[in-house]
Amino acid sequence: MTIKINPNQIHMKKAFKLFLIVVLLLFNYSFQAQEQDPVVKNIIEEATNNSQLEILAHELLDVIGPRLVGTPQMQQANDWAVAKYTKWGIPAKNEKWGEWKAWERGITHIDMLEPRVQTLDGMQLAWNPSTGPKGVTAEVVTIPTVKDSIAFQNWMKSVKGKFVMTSIYQATGRPDYNWEEFATEESFEKMKRERDTLEKEWRANMERTGYGRREINQALEEAGAAGIITSYWSKAFGSNKIFSSRTKKIPTVDIELEDYTMLYRLVEYGNKPVVKIVAESKDLGVSPSLNTIAEIKGTEKPDEYVVLSAHFDSWDGGTGATDNGTGTLVMMEAMRILKKVYPNPKRTILVGHWGSEEQGLNGSRAFVEDHPEIVNNTQAMFNQDNGTGRVVNISGAGFLHSYEYLSRWLEAVPKDITKHIETHFPGSPSGGGSDNASFLAAGAPAFNLSSLSWSYWNYTWHTNRDTYDKIVFDDVRSNAILTAILVYMACEDPNRTSTEKIVLPIDSRTGEQRTWPEPRSPERRGGLD
Template sequence: MKLNLHFLVALMFIVSFTVTAQDTKTIVDAIVKEANENSQLEELAHELLDEIGPRLVGTPQMKDAADWALEKYKSWGINAEIQNYGTWRGWERGITHIDMVSPRVQSLKGTQLAWNPSTGPNGVTAGLITMPTFKDSIAFTKWLPSVKGKFVMVSMNQPTGRPDYNWEEFATEESFTKMKENREAQTKEWRENINRTGYNSRTIIAALEDAGAAGIVASNWSRGFGVNKIFSARTKKIPTVDIELEDYGMLYRLVESGKSPKIKVVAESKELGTVPTFNTIAEIKGNEKPDEYVILSAHFDSWDGGTGATDNGTGTIIMMEAARILKKIYPNPKRTIIVGLWGSEEQGLNGSRAYVEDNPEIVEGVQAVFNQDNGTGRVVRMSGGGFLNSYEYLSRWLSAVPNDITKHIETTFPGTPARGGSDYASFQAAGAPAFSLSSLNWSYWNYTWHTNRDTYDKIIFDDVRNNAILTAVLAYMASEDPEKSSRVKRIMPVNNRTGKQREWPSPRSPQREGGN
């Protein structure tokens, strides 16, 4: 009788395990089928990127995007809301026209920077001036009055517009080496020259504006064909524009050769006062452990040189698509599934830091956070984030993901916690298991990260679709796991530079008022 009882218990365990494995396979197969046969990714990307456009914090487009997301969630039967956490300077980009009007007429490729003061429809027409070599701050002070009424060119004139990979393919080794050495020397001298003025590349802008400059002209080249980084203006009343390298170099050479070029800049914009900043939060309520949470994480905001396609439109649509699939295939999760589309990540993880600070009970109940933020490629790396036992549960969850996806993914355990970079760092700092779904580069850093080329056409939808499947399966597995994920932290390694043991990062408060 005793033997039969042991046999019965063992049989029940085998049956239970088999049923669970079958259920998992059924759900995962359904997720994959839905993602491949009924994908909404192209539609979501078109509506978000082409119709709404970039989502700079404080702009109407950021609010438009949030309203759009709420409607999408509603159509899928998912509850969602906008959660305000602070305020920002409200601003809206208008028309930018940059034209050379002398010594000949040519339209130039460029744009006004974020939060640029408006020129009005009539624009500003003026000559240009470059910065000479300064012996010291006294020499700079003596030169400063000469900027009055002129556009000041504040970026180095690059010696080549070809990216290094192009040189490597076609140049001789001697020519490539010579170019790099000359460029390094020129760059070093440029930086030292700025320092000799008594200012740095940021603070010098105010000095030029105070001296009566008509405007600031920059070219923040991103080491690729036709691609520039587009950030924010630092002027209060005069326009700041970024001109692409090809046209910037032409203007620079014309100034240096004494041809006295003039440009006309029309850079219209609207100041909108102080506006709310917010996160857009969706929720599928858990039916067994509603106070434990699986969070799908991406930042909603972007810079506005392009349309924010790969930073972070792709992360956004991955998380929204995963939520749509889960609601359809797995409508009654064991744990609550939250989708956090964070605001103002680009200004310092403000949205996710505010959420962590304002929702300690949710952070305490986190089972896992899955964050995607670095481009359009398939996920190729996952780290345990410094959580000692992350190998056990992450490996278990990943085992359910189709092999044609996981075969590309390299895992590192236990890893180390992030100190910034993206929103998962906000959760890790608070001790919550949070993981970055790090994707293949696809020339992200040079060509789309914060650039004028971060647009819909750069999205690789096959890779994004695989990432949506990965996210949905990981969320399902984390939700169903009978165990709460361990938060035990690794012993942090010694910093080789200081010789001291590293410390786990501490939570940081968000900037709740900004932009002014």
């Protein structure tokens, strides 16, 4: 039998073999470079064998607790961070950038007294006035279905001395994923139709009252209501979002869904529930608004900066564990590790723990506005905010050449971390959301280390369930290693990062050319004007 040999096939096989050899050599080189770099090796070893994450989390979340801007706990956290950095040999300071309404949460106790006795799960909203220890006792009513704003004004005459429920009645307290797992398809679809109908009718009725959701509580207060009862369900079991009160003299409390819907049914069936609310708090006047800043001075290029970023404040329904305790822990641990294994960086390493991010990126916007000499000389800024999970996404943020330097820096990171990360280049600039946007608006190469959800948006984001037990420390530890290595690589890079921006695409909604976000001034007198 004669075998014919195609010369082209031989050539292709040789080329493919050569390609495989090159790929293996490159992989081996990358692996060896990572292994042979003593700083990278020491970062990994220190983070793995001497992690301080658990004790830092305990001190910040269990002992200090939530960090609502303007509260004594926020001040305690700022002072605690300065003390920690000082102990690690890292110069740190609290930098005042504004003032905020000073307030401290006290005891909240909510009891149903009629038609039976039951303690209800809930809490007063932030910056709400105190009821005093005696509390307020009153009958509970709901907003009725009205024909128009005139009918609503007539009904308002009856609210004096009563608690008014202002949130929608939820058709179910089970999240959709729970229905999807257990319900029949027909039952699930029926529930969604009923829910959609309730929401549509509730919105239409609110419009007929003549008030928006933000204004109706103040109107009820002016009409003489004894207090406001709300329930901002987060669409997860037992999870409610906790924000600020809009009443100035009467209590506003948020009650968890299970108890809120029970109260609602009691009202609708004519059982006339009576509730006692004790919601103590302290008006403390005015508090300074602070950023905590720490830095490791550069040896060769001290006037160029690599910035670590995380907002320090939180809402106070829980203890602010995943928003943004975990981001704070990542940056503190990365700084501790870098000081120990890389004490003489080429560029200055600066960490910013920003205040009042939750009210509009105020701390970071103030820093950008007050320190152009730093922002204009930023080599890179790394921000971490959204939850406890491992970093899974890094975008080039709209910088044309971000691929060149970010990809190179990521090569030094262990593959068991980078294998989970998707990169998007050149990406697009963020106009808000977290503190990287403040730096981006000023043209600095600022990158968000976006993490895996762990049900963040529905379960812990701004809710009463944002607590220590939700932290996944393995993921947070990986994020600290990632951050420390990226900072090290950015410091060592012989070149300044390019800040050349992409040409942004046409906005499909307006048909106009999109433009780069512009810097915005912060609110420097929160709740005082």
